[in-house]
Amino acid sequence: MVGMYQDLKLLSESQKVEAITRALVGVKSVNGTVGEVAVAETVESILRSLPFFQQHPDCVWTQKLPGDSLGRKNIFAFIKKKGAKKTVIYHSHIDTVGIDDFEALKEAALNPDKLAEYFKNYNEDSDIQNDALSGDWLFGRGALDMKSGDAVNLTNLLYYSEHIDELKGNLLFMGNCVEENDHNGAIAALTELERLKKEQHLSYEVAVNTDFISPKYEGDKQKYIYYGAAGKALTCFYIKGIETHVGNTYSGIDSTLVASRINSLINNNPEFVEDIPDEEILPSSCLLLRDQKDFYNVQTAKVTHLYFNTFTYKRPVFEILQQLKEAVQSDCSALVKELIARKAAYLHKLSFPAVQDDRQIKVFTFAEYLHYLQQAGIHVDKLIQGFWLKNQELDKREVGFALIDYLDKQVNDGIAKVVLFLAPPFCPHNSIKRNSHVYQKLKAALADYEQEENFKMKQFFPYLSDSSYLAIDENEDEIKKLTENFPLAGKIYPLPYDKMRALNIPAVDIGVFGKGAHTWKERVYKPYSFEFLPKLIRDFTTKIWEK
Structure with a gap:
């Protein structure tokens, strides 16, 4: 060259x-x-x-x-x-x-x-x-x-x-x-x-x-x-159920069932998108749904991981997390009622006596979950520090799940739960x-x-x-709430929010034109992209330089 x-x-x-x-x-x-x-x-x-x-x-x-x-x-x-x-x-x-x-x-x-x-x-x-x-x-x-x-x-x-x-x-x-x-x-x-x-x-x-x-x-x-x-948040759900033998299936809470409900609730659901006229506002898309069983057995899955690509436009990310948490909380409450009713119907059909059914699913943001652990006497900061020293080789997407799993083993409360958090990448x-x-x-x-x-x-x-990284619309308080729900953010995805806010560079996209990006049919249209576009960009550049 x-x-x-x-x-x-x-x-x-x-x-x-x-x-x-x-x-x-x-x-x-x-x-x-x-x-x-x-x-x-x-x-x-x-x-x-x-x-x-x-x-x-x-x-x-x-x-x-x-x-x-x-x-x-x-x-x-x-x-x-x-x-x-x-x-x-x-x-x-x-x-x-x-x-x-x-x-x-x-x-x-x-x-x-x-x-x-x-x-x-x-x-x-x-x-x-x-x-x-x-x-x-x-x-x-x-x-x-x-x-x-x-x-x-x-x-x-x-x-x-x-x-x-x-x-x-x-x-x-x-x-x-x-x-x-x-x-x-x-x-x-x-x-x-x-x-x-x-x-x-x-x-x-x-x-x-x-x-x-x-x-x-x-x-x-x-x-x-x-x-x-547009921005992007990877909205993640750590889902822990109550495992049980398939022969006693009405007694547990299958984490895959909870995950399926959350996926059905959020995935491609326009009810959760922002209303911005004349803009392409896209709903969340599921990028991973996977139970954590290592091998075949006849126990239901105790833990399932789920995450979504969630686009952001004007709303602060923390507000989006709160909206998702409230929706999931409501849906999990409805699911528990269904499970209790199904078990009661099963027992009634067999003429067995009714039993007290105290099953529940608690729903937390990550910040709320840490507070819950602290209230239970768990020394969270020390545990997180120790976890990181031993798990720095994990994929960035897996760190949050592994950390929550590790912390949950310390409290060992036996409660089904959903913990909502963020993982990389985050695009403001x-x-x-x-x-x-x-x-x-x-x-x-x-x-x-x-x-x-x-x-x-x-x-x-x-x-x-x-x-996305040349400026950020969120203020300091909104960024603080975001990072509080981003496990080990400073270690696995240390974004220089202060630099983004200080530089605050307006960004526009005046792009080449074509079809089939990210496919084998990818192609660029030469007359517009090679002949017309350079002149347009120079004209805009000159106007910016002028008073």
Whole structure:
């Protein structure tokens, strides 16, 4: 990649974007592999081949993730206008999801031309076949999500480096690793953004993310521009029943039954979503439901684990937890009544005497459960500290479940219970007010092109995004309540809430356009993404720099 600029300099702008996209797609950079290092080095090599950065080599640098066993890193490039404070950030992620979904085509997953030829003859899907035959689409893993977005940012960086007279402020490029699961790259980058802001006396006016957009329905021609990011909480339920032999099934409380009820209550239920007009507000989705039996026997399952992807938009996470807790509490009370009634009917049918049935299911948030244990004389803090020393190798998602199980064994109260808590990843939600400078400039930039494209401004980017970590809408008290219900948050997912609140960088998504992200049919639409989009982003950038 040493001579990348030599390959780029005679190309048109759209050809530059395509050439960089192809170069990046050709690097296998699956999340959680050393490929993430390889693609960061490729981006760095492209940047260092540009004449501006050959003259200013210190303006390109990397940031290694602290303690990362793979040596993954973020990549930065900075173009400074003398005396300027206003800074626009172009940011994008450089990792991708895996390629297993390509199955027999895995060898071609990073080869856009081979995939295009394949889809030209693919009769099972006329839409993708027509796209391949048109020549207007580029295929391959990461072509849409989001190496074309990286390429747009790099091409615009190249443009400004060659048109310094058009530079009315500062420009910072940021390529982040580890976006596709835990967002560690963006989280680590906050330290670098804070350092640069102090050293260079910068004012971060806006961060432009080029993450992908897609049609919402067949025939949808609108291009969606987002001025905020939805958040995500992993809402978890530790469910402990009362185990019993199947021959005495009416005496127990099966944790899988409780879990099934909670899943039925919450999973894809629109009653729990926020009501925000004209926004894509998605319900919770179950990501795991698993009993904890290690082997076959004829006892009912004592413990079951359950967690949901829960999107957040405007409401504080703690309020969402409280809403879920109250709903689960009500449903568990109804379930216990049903179980008691079933047992009574069974005994009556056999002419057995009625018995006192004191079964119950207690429902706690994690913070409430700790208080419950303390009231029982359990020294919670010391136990948690000891647990962590012995369990640091656990998956981040498993830590909370294992901790609650460990604590429950100390109290050994024999009571069925549900403990609601949070686990990684947590993505804060944030958005820009409509009366803000950034919103008005974005609206004006889109108006300049309304004859060419049909734009639709939306408040919340509907997928998970690194932009979530550039600002946080929740206040200190709401963050405190959130972290109190996030077991060992400071150890397993130490988010720098203070940095997010201090930086408070408005973020917008002006993304590449395509179809099939995270599938083997992934493809980016070249005319919009490679020709039109770079100009739109530059127009918006100029408007932000202006008074």
